Amino acid sequence: MGSIDGVVKKPLVKHSDDRGYFMELLRKDDAIYGSFGQASLSMSFPGVIKAFHYHQLQDDIWFFPSGHAQVVLHDMRKDSPTYRKTEAHYMGEDNSYLLFIPRGVAHGYRVLGLKPVTIVYFTNMAYDANQPDEYRLAYDDPQIAFDWSTKSR
Template sequence: MIQGVQKKQLVKHADDRGYFMELLREDDPIFGRFGQASMSASFPGVIKAFHYHKLQDDIWFFPSGYAQVVLHDMRPDSPTYRQTDVYYMNEETPYLLFIPRGVAHGYRVLGTTPATIVYFTNMAYDPQQPDEYRLAYDDPSIGFDWTTKFR
């Protein structure tokens, strides 16, 4: 696992009315400082990758759909520098994924239905000074192959 990345398994409390699931609390060890909460939906096959931040940490959650999440450590001083990790996030096995600043991240929607991502950041987005640095989804320095391999 890339240094600094954290995965928090979520617990659903279900009964005959439905379920309740706590996502994030101010006293949660995965939580730092609140900046912004956002939500986005993407259609099947869409790849949203890659970008990273120099100041901002992200916490990702996929409440619906299926996504292949790819992280790549861009921090030269990290023991996991240039390491790439893959996570499969979906509605059936819910968890939060903490992505520290300096780790490039992106995802591809899997399956035949849209995926929804809810994410929390430790900073609010500033359009005058955006803390977003983009790389192409097929950037050769990362070298990730997004194609699904059939056996």
């Protein structure tokens, strides 16, 4: 597994004191920002797999503020130097960063651990139910062939 072209991780910094913490997520002057379309929040229960889908016009920026997730990306862009590459990211409350997912990269996640995961995501387009820019693939799509099982050591 290698780094997929155009995917960007933005490390996040927690500023903690005896009252709690503060963390800046996304700023309009961030290199990964692009333009604003929509911000969304979703929660998934332990063991759930939400995969795969991709967009032709929309870029996503993902953040998991609570819980833990295995995020899997697969490059569907025929003109990309990383076409058909797959990579996994382990994101969540103990590993905080933003993940920029460019259009044409299939993405999905599996909830890890025994508690729900929360995802906050930003897109460069607002969702349009009449013309959804969302193309689905099965979580076990044979062309991606990702093994979602947890390996014991």
